[in-house]
Amino acid sequence: MSGRHLSDMKKNEVVKRNTGRVIIFIHIPKTGGTSVSDTLARRYGPGRVFDFADHLSREGVEGLRSELSNGGFLYGHPGHDLASALQPGDFVMTFLRNPADQAASNYLHLTEDPANPLREAAISLGFSEFLRRNWHYAAFQTGTLGVSLTKPGVGSQREFEALIGKVLGFLDDIAFVGVLDRLDESCAVLSRMLDLPDLKDLPVLNASSVRGVRQEQLDELKAEYSALKSDPTIGHLLALEDAVYHKAGNLLSRKMDLYFPDGLAADPRGVAPGSAIVVPASKFFSEIGVRHDDHLEVGLDGISMHVIYGPYQRLPKGVYSVEFLFEVDDRIPTMSERIELDVVAGTDSRLAARLLVGPGPLSRELRTLTFMNTFREEVLEYRIGVAGFADATMKFKGVEITPLC
Missing domain, CATH: 2.60.120.260 (Galactose-binding domain-like)
Structure with a gap:
């Protein structure tokens, strides 16, 4: 995606209720995007909603362009080089989450997914050692966004670390970056930008509670994550993840200043x-x-x-x-x-x-x-x-x- 196209994207901040708009939701796993997806999918209805599940790819988006003249909603986990398929009129959005919460939730989901080839390793190694040996899980949100900006082949830590500037710039350029930990503000801003009242007061599924995960277990994993910030192997990767998360928070604060300068009033x-x-x-x-x-x-x-x-x-x-x-x-x-x-x-x-x-x-x-x-x-x-x-x-x-x- 070129800088020129991205600058054009930002010219019109407010998206009116207009089903001619193409909305592309880059869904990072375990960041609470399911309720948002469901609400936006209802806006467009059958035939104009495209769920890419685990692979929202460049080829998939490009192949659908002829069907998107009247708008549509595309969402899924991003594939390589997705960014090059985005166009100036697209409303591109994503959500991020507190890194410790995301990492703990992602790990627990992995241990319960029999189809994932890393499941047995995650169970046998435990949380901290698994993150040390599988560094891409330590900075998962940054890595997921990085995938959308790169062609296949970026595999080393050094190559990954070199992407941080591009990831931060990408967040700057897309239309909306939400933060799960500030869901009320995120939904209020997104509702205003899309002129879509249904986004307010979203019911958000706490998947860990549904699976019967104890709060004490989550707290223990988050404490381990905090200790890993000083780990010589992956501590610097956790710092990158923190930087991306703080960038998301700053972007949301700017949107709040724009749309709600007096803050969200209490009921x-x-x-x-x-x-x-x-x-x-x-x-x-x-x-x-x-x-x-x-x-x-x-x-x-x-x-x-x-x-x-x-x-x-x-x-x-x-x-x-x-x-x-x-x-x-x-x-x-x-x-x-x-x-x-x-x-x-x-x-x-x-x-x-x-x-x-x-x-x-x-x-x-x-x-x-x-x-x-x-x-x-x-x-x-x-x-x-x-x-x-x-x-x-x-x-x-x-x-x-x-x-x-």
Whole structure:
């Protein structure tokens, strides 16, 4: 991709609601891009969405140009030399993530992927030694972006390190760089740029939680990653990864200054004590179930554990109650039934409050818990987990948050 073309790309910052626009999403694995992809795919509909999965290639993009005269959405993990296929009118975007979080999540995913030839090595070596011997996993986000800028054949650390300037320049030139750890800001900016309100309050799947990974395990891996920053073998690669991540954060901050110079305002309904904030079921994510106008209906028959994930939300500091709005048609009650109502804080999903509900009638008190929001800048998420039902159906309508003080 030439600098001239990239300069042309940046002339029009705001992309109007125009399905003639070609959006190309360079999806770096384990950076939380699935929800964004799903929302953008719904914008274009069947026939104009092209999912390249593990290989968004130069040849693939060039081969589709004749079909993109009326716009389209292309996304996937990048292949070699993808950048040379991008054109001035394309809205090119990507997301990055805190390097320690990305590396830990990527490693855990690798250990559970039987199709990956490195799986056994990852399990037997452990996290730190695996990164030492497979240096491209130590700076994975930088390397993934570097692939899109190079032809096949860049294989040594020295060649990889020489790409850092090009990677930083590429981020400068594309239309949008999001940061998973600042998801509320990222989605607000992207929503404004694409004139697409559906991007606000995205439900984001925490894949580690779905796989049953303990927070303690993630914390241990991130501590190992931090120790590797002084490692003589790969410490300098982690520094490159940090540089790219900080570049992404700076670019997002510039976009925030452009589109939201006063910052993201807190929901005014969250200020006055006693006034309720309702987050409907339509804002929540569930892998199963049927969506209706005002609720999500989920069959619970024989499910060991199913979690419904809410969108990220910011609230002013204070004490709140949250009522989970649901009812369960329990046709065959069992003693193993349980419902977990959770409030988690931050993108690392620290538990802020939990209420466990056992078998029996569900009064309002048994569906309501109280929590304290200590930090204004943190995001909150509401989750409901269900397990142990033999024959039951849940109708979930959302949550109602009420400020107490």
